[in-house]
Amino acid sequence: MKLTREQVLSYRVAAQGLYRDATRTDRLAVLDFGVQDSAGEQARLAFDARLSKPPAAEAFGPGKPLALVWSLRGAPHVHRRAGLDALAGALYPLSEQDAAGRLNETGPSVARAGISALDQYAIAVRELRAAVRAPTGKGAVSTAVSRAIPPVMLRDCRPCKAKHISDSAMRAPSLAAGLELVPDTAPPVLQRRPGARVPTRPDRDALRELALRYLTLLGPATPADVAGYLGARRADLMQVWPEELVEVSVDGRRAWLPGAQQDDVAGAQPAELVRLLGGFDPFLQARDRDLIVPDKAAQKALWPVLGRPGALFVDGEVVGTWRPKSSGRKLTVQVEAFAPLPASVWTSVAAEAERVGAVRGATDVSVTRAQ
Structure with missing residues (x-):
């Protein structure tokens, strides 16, 4: 199946709801894979671009159907609260190399520590959860966790002139620790998600579903594209690569798309907006x-x-x-x-x-x- 660039972009416009045919924030298709937030407004801007009316000022947060968490690539994203346990399993490291990458470590640094990257990740999950029993500022969480983890996991911080857990080691495991971010707080405030399930291993089915959602909303795409978005290793992602895909050519570039979307992309109309x-x-x-x-x-x-x-x-x-x-x-x-x-x-x-x-x-x- 040969597709043009124009067909693909037109398909993505429709798939992502940019025609503003939605009336409820929690039903937006882009929440199937998360909406990145920054400066307290980027997620709201993304919602507004897709809703018939501007979103409510408090569109997400504790007690609401949508939650703000550190998730994909360690960045703050808004997701449906009901799907956070599955997402935590989907983003749990699949291998030692994957864990090192998520912690922003290298093989040599992990070897020097004498604790595997997977074990370091699990330790961070445990201690992050223990440190947050009520809404707590990031600095206080960092201090508490730094006192609890093995000293070899601490990193020199020039601005602080001290050693503490790295930013990556706080962000990447926080979702698995059952934590969410309180919106519009700077520095960030973390709190526990009520009823959160704490995973101890990756959920491969959930990861496969997450990859499928990317391919549906931002496809056709390659495994490298999907891995880059998820912050995962391509080699690990290929172990759970969806089977229900078709190979297409986009202006000569090989890519993959869910088979169910073939007719939509082939019949995509030029966007007018x-x-x-x-x-x-x-x-x-x-x-x-x-x-x-x-x-x-x-x-x-x-x-x-x-x-x-x-x-x-x-x-x-x-x-x-x-x-x-x-x-x-x-x-x-x-x-x-x-x-x-x-x-x-x-x-x-x-x-x-x-x-x-x-x-x-x-x-x-x-x-x-x-x-």
Whole structure:
């Protein structure tokens, strides 16, 4: 099956619900694999891009159907609370090398410690859970865990001028420890998830299902694409690679797609919409960046090392970037288009900026164009 880039992008737009045909946040398709959050607003921006009305200010958190946790690649993501136990099993290391990677360790550093990476991971899970019995700030959790773990697991921290558990060793095992993050807290505050099941081994069926969800929402894709998104080793992922896939060619590149989605991608219609996507929007999280934005200069603008902007998304293409600038309740959306755009698009951009303002709680919203 041969597909064009345009077919694939149009399929992803529809699969991810960017036509705004959803009315409930917890039913958004992108929550099937998680929505990354940053600065307390990226997840809400992703929800807004897909909902008929802006999301509620408190869309997720303790006691709500959605929860914020450190999950994929150790980054904060919003997931459905009901699926967190399965997700914890899906992200549990599948091998010694996988555990070392999740802990940001190397073979030599693990050998010097004299404790296997899998054992270090299990120790971190146990001590993280023991340290959090009530809502507790990250610093206090780090101090308590650092006192409890073997000294060989401590790492030098120049800013702190002390030794403590590494950031990776706190983030990666926290979901397995049954912990969640309290939204809009800085530094982060962690608390226990009521009724959380603490896994002691990987759940291969759950991992296979998670890979299938990526392929459904960001496919067609390769095993390397999926492994990169999950923060897993490709070699481990291939042990649970879904069987119900078809191989396709996307402008000459081999990729895989769930067989059930063949008709949808083949019949995908060109997208007609304007959105201001947040910098960590699920659409931009696909690992095949050359497919999303072929132009190298545009890639550098969209995915810089620091300070990621949002994307101006028009009819299925990233055509520029945007950044918010706030002063009290006033919001200015600064847009830099890669090329001249028609007046009708700028009219839609102004409407989208108003929605961004609603998400951020602004009452005065304006749009400026970068020269």
